[in-house]
Amino acid sequence: MYSEKVMDHFEHPRNVGEIEDASGVGTVGNPVCGDVMKMYLKIDENEVITDVKFKTFGCASAIATSSMATEMIKGKTVDEALELTNKAVAEALDGLPPVKMHCSVLAEEAVKAAIEDYRNKKLKEN
Amino acid sequence: MKVKYFDNAATTALDKDILDKMMPYFSEEYYNPSSIYTKSINVHKVVDESRLRIASCINANQNEIYFTSGGTESDNLALKGYALANRKKGNHIITSCIEHPAVINSCKALEKEGFEITYLSVDENGFIKLDELEKAIKDETILISIMTANNEIGTIEPIKEIGRIAHEHGIAFHTDAVQAIGAIKIDVEDMNIDMLSMSGHKFYGPKGIGAIYIRKGIKVNRINDGGHQENDKRSGTENVPGIVGIGYAILKACNNLEENSKRISELRDYYISEIEKRIPEVKLNGDRVNRLPGNANFSFKYIEGESIMLLLDSKGICVSTGSACSSKTLEPSYVLLSIGLPHEIAHGSIRVTIGKHNTKEEVDYLIDSVVEVVDKLRKMSPLYEEGK
Incomplete structure (x- = not known):
């Protein structure tokens, strides 16, 4: 059902946790639907994402896509991270079952929500 | 294994x-x-x-x-x-x-x-x-x-x-x-x-x-x-x-009905009591008394059933779940919804059905594994911290 990469990221998820003084935090999904992702970003003055952590409630593919998405944006600039697509996340995991593609959408949305939060905070600061 | x-x-x-x-x-x-x-x-x-x-x-x-x-x-x-x-x-x-x-x-x-x-x-x-x-x-x-x-x-x-x-x-x-x-x-x-x-x-x-x-x-x-x-x-x-x-x-x-049912229901009761003792915020689904000898269906709050099932599978344990994510429709079990479970609780349910070949040692391994897996997934869940 799942690729080896999905199972690897599910069983050994990367970057699980929280960042206390995060530059941006994004939460997407709904417990009623069975998945919620919370993404924490640490962004430096050059707009580089220096650290990413996540917490996810959901199935194996929700956890695996969160994990993969954090790996894909770590070290990237905010603008680069905004270009992350759900398809790219799914491809990096060697594909997802069609019924699970929405999980990768959630991962993309979580990254975008965290960046939006970061930008809103910055606007308020200025 | x-x-x-x-x-x-x-x-x-x-x-x-x-x-x-x-x-x-x-x-x-x-x-x-x-x-x-x-x-x-x-x-x-x-x-x-x-x-x-x-x-x-x-x-x-x-x-x-x-x-x-x-x-x-x-x-x-x-x-x-x-x-x-x-x-x-x-x-x-x-x-x-x-x-x-x-x-x-x-x-x-x-x-x-x-x-x-x-x-x-x-x-x-x-x-x-x-x-x-x-x-x-x-x-x-x-x-x-x-x-x-x-x-x-x-x-x-x-x-x-x-x-x-x-x-x-x-x-x-x-x-x-x-x-x-x-x-x-x-x-x-x-x-x-x-x-x-x-x-x-x-x-x-x-x-x-x-x-x-x-x-x-x-x-x-x-x-x-x-x-x-x-x-x-x-x-x-x-x-x-x-x-x-x-x-x-x-x-x-x-x-062998009486003998098997007695032994199986004792194992089931042991599983139920250990899970309730060792894991907070669980809900036993179904009746405590009038239930099949081998059946124990729990909802584990703040986590999702497919994840529990697959992590147990990686430990060589076969169970089933009423989670939406294991179904093609993405709807949780209609039975769990019918007994009034909210969707998010129904998603986190695991059914264990004990049979005549299961041993006490296997049930002990199951209990330890469920405790470990639930803990791992809860630490990963954004809902758990909010629920505390």
């Missing part, structure tokens, strides 16, 4: 001694029981002996047992076959909202044929309400179909009472006993049952074989057109090895 199998409600391993009984009927005694030469007559006798074994286990007569391909076909035959044969008497059928899909979808098919179906709701433990059943009965009601015990939450319905109410109103009573046969004592006379479905592979018999009890005098039309096998109730050449297997399997299950 030896597999620890805790999904005995899904299927069970065919017992080797039952397999041995079946073996001669594949390529040695392969004769068609419908032919009339000596070899076939002998096979025909074997088929009838199996009928007798089943009948003796549920207090029925041999000629009230008909072989089918399994529980699904038995349910289809009971619902559709009875409805179509008794249409003149009325077009109303009463069932429950937690029946197996074989019953629910047979009812949906009958709705398209002009039948009216009442789907009774259940309480928070999964019991149908007898007063609601009485209220649902009307002049047109011809059949009541309520499962003996639920496959997901293990709740055992008040079958005897339901049968009594049905008979007081001159209505036939069918019960899907697929999960119950071999686990609890079934007596069709005492329990007022007119039709009963069973499936061989749920009690250590073979797959692809089932049976239906149809009380003498109950009219049922066959639903597959073909030859006159099974007294015109079920066309098709008999699955003789399967028939031999189900007969010996049910006899073995019934002979």
